[in-house]
Amino acid sequence: MNLHFTRTNGPADEAIDRLIELVDHVTHPDIVREMIIAALKAGQEEEEKADLKLMNTTLKEMRFTSKIFGPYAKIKKVTVFGSARTTPDEPVYKMACCLGQQLAEAGYMVITGAGPGIMQAINEGAGPSHSFGVNIRLPFEQRPNPVLEGNPRLITYKYFFNRKVAFLKEAHAVALFPGGFGTLDEAMETLTLVQTGKRTPLPLILVDEPGGQYWSKWIRFFEDELLAQSYIAPSDFSFFERVDSIDSVVERIGLFYRRYHSLRHVEKQLVIRLTSDVSQEAVSELNRLFHDILVPGGGIYSSGALPAEEDEPEIQFLPRLVLDFNNRDFGRLRKLIDTINLY
Numbered sequence: 001m002n003l004h005f006t007r008t009n010g011p012a013d014e015a016i017d018r019l020i021e022l023v024d025h026v027t028h029p030d031i032v033r034e035m036i037i038a039a040l041k042a043g044q045e046e047e048e049k050a051d052l053k054l055m056n057t058t059l060k061e062m063r064f065t066s067k068i069f070g071p072y073a074k075i076k077k078v079t080v081f082g083s084a085r086t087t088p089d090e091p092v093y094k095m096a097c098c099l100g101q102q103l104a105e106a107g108y109m110v111i112t113g114a115g116p117g118i119m120q121a122i123n124e125g126a127g128p129s130h131s132f133g134v135n136i137r138l139p140f141e142q143r144p145n146p147v148l149e150g151n152p153r154l155i156t157y158k159y160f161f162n163r164k165v166a167f168l169k170e171a172h173a174v175a176l177f178p179g180g181f182g183t184l185d186e187a188m189e190t191l192t193l194v195q196t197g198k199r200t201p202l203p204l205i206l207v208d209e210p211g212g213q214y215w216s217k218w219i220r221f222f223e224d225e226l227l228a229q230s231y232i233a234p235s236d237f238s239f240f241e242r243v244d245s246i247d248s249v250v251e252r253i254g255l256f257y258r259r260y261h262s263l264r265h266v267e268k269q270l271v272i273r274l275t276s277d278v279s280q281e282a283v284s285e286l287n288r289l290f291h292d293i294l295v296p297g298g299g300i301y302s303s304g305a306l307p308a309e310e311d312e313p314e315i316q317f318l319p320r321l322v323l324d325f326n327n328r329d330f331g332r333l334r335k336l337i338d339t340i341n342l343y
Helices: 012-021 030-047 049-072 089-105 119-126 161-169 183-194 214-227 234-239 245-258 282-288 307-313 332-343
Strands: 077-081 110-112 131-136 154-157 173-176 204-207 239-245 261-264 268-274 300-301 319-321
Touching: 030 049, 049 154, 049 161, 077 089, 077 119, 077 131, 077 161, 077 183, 089 110, 089 119, 089 245, 110 119, 119 131, 119 245, 131 161, 131 173, 154 161, 161 183, 173 183, 173 245, 183 204, 183 234, 183 332, 204 214, 204 245, 214 234, 234 245, 234 332, 239 245, 245 332, 261 332, 268 332, 282 332
Parallel strands: 077 110, 077 173, 110 131, 131 154, 173 204, 204 239
Antiparallel strands: 261 268, 268 319, 300 319
């Protein structure tokens, strides 16, 4: 039988429906049905056991990720990256520990890779009750750091790509301390995702120790090579900020969420949800300042919740700005959000 995602599978569709009915409390059965069909189709199409094992493990890891993070969906979380080789006697380790503490005191939870170095420092500062760990299984043994060992919010992944999803999907901000290949990989991936609109805007903060030049040198490289060769645009520098103090990290995150709440694409429009309204004078100014990121003839205007947002009743009351966004200039979109927060 050739299976299809449309309801044209006869007795197979009936069997899947009965299975879903047999299991209690299945939410969104239409989506679950397609997941079952996808698994069956993979079983028909894939001859390599390794491919099926990869699909199977990926689904299991993503399900477990949602289970662990789900109860904390309303709490803002900050993902922190940095070198696993940083030792406790180094000033930057003490900075990371202090940052973890300040984030926890400000009501945030932290997400780290659960390893030693900067990761352990952040977890030490935040404490186990404010920490998530997303560990990775490596050819050499990598144990979680002592703060996270045995923590119910510790997840160990087989695949890096699943771990990467957890780092960024669950984050409301990202802070990066100096580090090696892994830290730079996460920095570049985060930048790529926000630049292409595959990740909603968020604070991306590059943390140097006072007098340190780790991230300053990278920014100069961006300017001297990437920007000079037109590989990136000037507006791409809006995606990140460099700081050299812990207070600045917490301040920048707080400023980003001063008025901005979240955004959502509704058909061909972009809806920005706000925690407080902006004046009509401010809306007029936004139209003047950011007309370049709108489709021809488009605009920015105030609104309440759109009908398509009925599936998020907990934020129906929030005021909105609706944009006829061109879905291209995401650096300028980030600048618009920063401007909204300053009104």
